[in-house]
Amino acid sequence: MNNVLGFPILSLIIFLPLIGAIPIMLFVPKQKEELIRWLSAITTFVTFIVSLILIPNFDTATHEMQFVERHSWIPSIGVQYFLGIDGISFLLVLLTTMITFIAVLSSWHAISERLKEFHVCVLLLEVGMLGAFMALDFVFFYVFWEVMLVPMYFIIGIWGGPRRLYSAIKFFLYTLLGSVFMLVAILALFFVYHHYTGEYTFNILKYMEFNFPFNVQWWVFLAFFLGFAVKVPMFPFHTWLPDAHVEAPTAGSVILAGILLKMGTYGFVRFALPITPDAAHTFVPFIVTLSIIAIIYAAFICLAQKDMKKLIAYSSVSHMGYITLGTFTFNPQGLEGAILQMINHGLSSAALFLIVGLVYERRHTRMIADFGGLAKVMPIYAVFFAIATMSSIGLPGLNGFIGEFLILLGVFKVSYIWAFLAAFGIVVGAAYALWLYQRTMFGKLENPENIELKDLNLREKWTLIPLIIMMFWIGLYPKPFLDTMHASVNNIVQRVNPGYTPALESFRIESGSVPTADPTHAGRANTNEPSGHGDTAHHGGH
């Protein structure tokens, strides 16, 4: 555990948005709207660029934490300022910096009142998200985890739709309700760890190496589950999500769906699995059941939606179901699929919310019935929409396919029935997504208000193009992404499922015999080869 770079890059990434937010908050008068927009855009862009420095310096051969920074913060109770990333958080950090920049760009004209507060909120939100993905001390993590809530409350509450107040407080109450029990669980771990080792620490890496008694694990897992399940959100805790999404402004939805939801699944992978592995096993049937209910139930709800945004919100519930399902297979395929799917869903749902936002800006309605035949007036828009839809469905060649395929592969190895049910969800998923596309883009251009609609301008295109590029990249050549997380995922699998290794061998033989026409699969199989490690080690060397 060290920092290959000579300077605290992670702190820099976390606090850059704060450095940008302070002058906006204190020195820029609120009339200078252009300046605020530019400052905010530049801040998020610089943060994104700085986060790219991580890529060449990241060592994919190890599961150890990298770029570690460690200082004492509250020594009297053993709380540390402790940052570090591994293959799992690395990708999520990059996703965060990218999506936030896009969210700021997308709100250029969509947010016109109380601009100053809006951009300060977005930047503070970014600080919280980045910190939560990087923190390796439990209290430090919790601080960032909660710091996200207030800015998000205001983003929904001030710039949201008609029922924004209800949605904002509902979002806040639900997420806080989940996380306060987590705080109690963190404190319980703290004292139990001290009881056995004599050391007061909140260092999660130490917790991961320590086998807590099963009774403790069980309760702690339950508390973690509440905290993370609300955030994911898993069925039946999902009801805040459609409300929050429908009322939030586009940038809010993009950040919420693109990043905030991943906090929950990231929490399961980072904390629940390695710290409470035995309890995690006993909860598998419970969580798998909830996941499958979410996948199928939310997909059917999508079919009935009249509001485009609400449809995409429910589709998020369904897609997040795959991620929790993959996580709780406890095998490398399922977990890697789940993590990759976090990125994929971040890209595709962000793109879809942007797309809905673009048409909402023009027409101030999101009702599916108000549209139809838009492909004729907005051809470029229609192309982007099509790609995002296909990505969301999981069309081979796009990112969604890789993630869902890996998850199903992992699930299949555990249970045929689960795999069948999950695959059924994909069919329904294709149905609602394609039907949405058909009803809005094709058909006759009947509504006279739609005839005059302008196609995308340059800025709008550029909010979508990076997402589209990433979708194709992951879809066609996912190896770099999977390589990044491989060592870290194997480490977690070893921890949560120690008897797994033999099964890995048998997988290799099976995977060779699975007939597939898709070239990406070959690339995937390759990552399990020892030579894959050699490549990655070389890659990390320079």
Next chain:
Amino acid sequence: MTPIHIAYPNIFVILPELILMCWVFFMMMADLFISKEKKEVNALLAIIGILLSAAAVFVVMPSGHITSFNDSMVSDSFALFFKLLFCIAAVLTILISRKYIAIEGMNWGEYYTLLLFAVSGMMVLVSATDLVTIYLGMEFMALTVYVLTGYLRHDTRSNEAALKYFLLGAFSSAIILYGMVLLYGVTGSTNIYKVASFLAANDNFSNPVMIASVILLVAGFAFKVAAVPFHMWAPDAYEGAPTSITAFMAVGPKAASFAVILRIFLVALPAMKSHWVPIFWGISAISMLLGNIVAVAQTNIKRMLAYSSIGHAGFIFMGVISGTKIGIASVMLYMLAYLFMSIGAFAVIILLRKTGVRGDEIKDFSGFARKHPSLGLCMLIFLVSLIGLPPTAGFIGKMYLLAAAVEAEYYYLAAIGVLMSVVSLFYYMQVAKTMYIDEEIPGQQLVSSNALTLVVYFCAAATLLIGMFPNRFITSALASVLTM
């Protein structure tokens, strides 16, 4: 009979309160010579008195643990911690009072002398180690606060508040006195250390008189900190009292009462722990439940804060119940955090008071943050801190109290506590929503003063500072925990 030997008292032990009291007598004299137009001088004099007293705290500090007056007074780091806390609370209260009592047309010297008397009573209370001196300090504090509550003598709400507070307060004092008498009857001593050693040596665990004494003491002190079911006076007293006094009441007397609760129950009555812990457990749980749930329904912000302070008192009891070193330190830390966030919030309420407008309804905050962004931000910081969210003092305080409860394995109590924090989110954010999202009230103009805005900014800065760099505060609380 042995002849009573009275040693020459070491006045060093009570130096801070002694200086303060002498100063108050001087102020009463001086007030006669201050003309009506220059009554502000009283505020300045009061602040000087407090600063002198605070300086005395630092003079006494190096002496460590010293006792005097036949072991009835002690000066230890625990007492000094609270004395400093009272000094800060008093200075902040004076600063927020000046404008307020001028608007109320009550700008008289008595206000400050009474306030300083209350502070010296609180100082006596936290230093007292004898049942008699405890009672003395408690009544000294309470009587002055009753008068201050009814200070707006033309306002019926203030009169009603003072009367209710006085009647119930006197009632609770009598209950405490009765408990003390029974305790003396069993143990034969009023000194809390002698009581403790007697109870340790002689098994009185099932003695009905002792049990009655514990119950009476618990009930009486629960009155003093406004814990359910002895909380009825609090909402009326909070609402009716001058807002500056409400701010003071919510912090000063409450901190003093918790200090004396810690002293009596952890020093004098550890042998009876299995009796008082379940009672406090119940009081803590229902205070959190009732305080927070009823606060949701309030439309007057002072009343809302009154109910929420009942909830906070329930939360603080977690530290008392755990009884550990962390438990005691967490009570102290929480009182410190509560001092800044609570006085800060009341200072913002005072900002809205102007002639003809009471400004204490939640709807009076409509659009407040739009018109006054920096003051609004400060209020948001206080609200977030009261909820207990990072990165504020309230989070550190709540986390530390929870840690105490978890360490002592009171998981259910901790669960109730965090659950009620979520409920508190609802009503605190209601104020934030009104400030940030609701439309402005047209023509709303603040009657502000430099001192008042200074307090708001200072409290916000302190709330953030304790939240972000809590180590110093935690170590000093840990270093000053009660020696048992």
